[in-house]
Amino acid sequence: MIQAISQLGASCLANIAALGRASMMLAQALWFIPTRKLLRDIVRQLYVVGVLSLPIILVSGLFIGMVIAFQGYSILVDFGAETSLGPMVALSLLRELGPVVTALLFAGRAGSALTAEIGLMKTTEQLSSMEMMAVDPLRRVIAPRFWAGVIAMPLLASMFNLVGIWGGFLVGVEWLGVDDGSFWSIMGASIEFGQDIGNGLIKSVVFALAVTWVALFNGYDARPSARGISQATTRSVVYASLLVLGLDFILTALMFGS
Amino acid sequence: MKVNKLELTVGGFVLLGLAALLVLSLKIADSQFSGDGPSYTLYARFDNIGGLKPRSPVKVGGVVVGRVEKIELDSDDFAPVVTLKMFERYGYFPETSSASILTAGLLGEQYIGLNPGFIMEDIESLEAGATIEDTKSALVLEELIGKVLFSLTEK
Known part of the structure; x- marks a missing residue:
């Protein structure tokens, strides 16, 4: 009994210590004046985390938009309100699904890769050898990946939204026969720039910070072994996904609550 | 290069x-990043505003000519006072115009329908800050049913 309690306390303390290490890692990685070299590294990482994530983001955006249009139509048609399909698709994408699904996919597609890459760098002692050559691995390895993630995610989420709305248009208008004009005009009338698009962007920036941070820290903090890397990768995806969903609830309550 | x-x-x-x-x-x-262009304010007093909300449209013949800015209750006679933001590009409406609260479709959102009065020499137009005198309240379904039931039992 007493042992169980002390174990609980120990794991609590370990988690708090990990949070401290993660904050210190981020602070050290970002607290310096940006150089040209950093910019070049960011561009290279943007290719890895951004451009290579494009296919999965675009395809899932299209399908999610199409599914919402289907489901929405079958509900709205009962009330004779199928012309409201446009705002329904657009609002659910812009406010919720765009940022959240992009972040979840990003955690699975790019976050896991970041964790594995950095974990392997640590295991093969590349990070230590960088330190021996007086190169700060936090600045050369962590910082560009972090910024690349933060820049890439809002852009990916915007493309996801646009493709999703197009998918909703395809199913709703082209297939199910909702009126073309009212689909777009009611959508345009019911969406506000600040409330819907702005808040969606804020969400995706927050999610980007969370997902990239979790992924980088788990790689940096991985135990240097094959097992350690696999555990770190799993943990990175699980924690990042849970964090995104939890943060989404808090942000939604703050933005749309009152 | x-x-x-x-x-x-x-x-x-x-x-x-x-x-x-x-x-x-x-x-x-x-x-539009320029917004709706310059606007002026009108007031309208109703008996009952039904489901009207801020940002509901003000329409003349279906064209949006303004939006509801805010809805307040006059503390003197407990009548709702609606502040309207009218777009200046549609000009000013004559004093005899009437405003009624209408519903888009059977269950749609409510909006203010503005009926412009005749434009004549001796009729002034509604300047900024003026109050629309001739208003018709929203139809409340329960009151309507009540009236129907009352008229049925009368016979």
Whole structure:
């Protein structure tokens, strides 16, 4: 009994210590004046985390938009309100699904890769050898990946939204026969720039910070072994996904609550 | 000059993302960055505003000519006072105009329908800050049913 309690306390303390290490890692990685070299590294990482994530983001955006249009139509048609399909698709994408699904996919597609890459760098002692050559691995390895993630995610989420709305248009208008004009005009009338698009962007920036941070820290903090890397990768995806969903609830309550 | 293929792809990616954002905000949200242009304020007193909300449209013959800015209750006679933001580009309406609260469709959102009065020499127009005198309240379904039931039992 007493042992169980002390174990609980120990794991609590370990988690708090990990949070401290993660904050210190981020602070050290970002607290310096940006150089040209950093910019070049960011561009290279943007290719890895951004451009290579494009296919999965675009395809899932299209399908999610199409599914919402289907489901929405079958509900709205009962009330004779199928012309409201446009705002329904657009609002659910812009406010919720765009940022959240992009972040979840990003955690699975790019976050896991970041964790594995950095974990392997640590295991093969590349990070230590960088330190021996007086190169700060936090600045050369962590910082560009972090910024690349933060820049890439809002852009990916915007493309996801646009493709999703197009998918909703395809199913709703082209297939199910909702009126073309009212689909777009009611959508345009019911969406506000600040409330819907702005808040969606804020969400995706927050999610980007969370997902990239979790992924980088788990790689940096991985135990240097094959097992350690696999555990770190799993943990990175699980924690990042849970964090995104939890943060989404808090942000939604703050933005749309009152 | 040699163009780095990687940089080109990343640049294209960033441009594509920004373009998506621009299309979302301009085309989908239908927002004009200039807003609705200059506007002036009118007031209207109703007996019952039903489900009217701030940002509900004010329409003349179906054309949106303004929006509801805020809804308050006059503390003297407990009548709702609606503040309207009218777009200046449609000009000013004659004093004899009437406002009624209408519903779009059977269950749709409520809006203010403005009926412009005749424009004649001796009739002034509704300047900024004026109050629309002739108003018709929203139809409340329960009251309507009550009236029907009352008239049925009368017979």
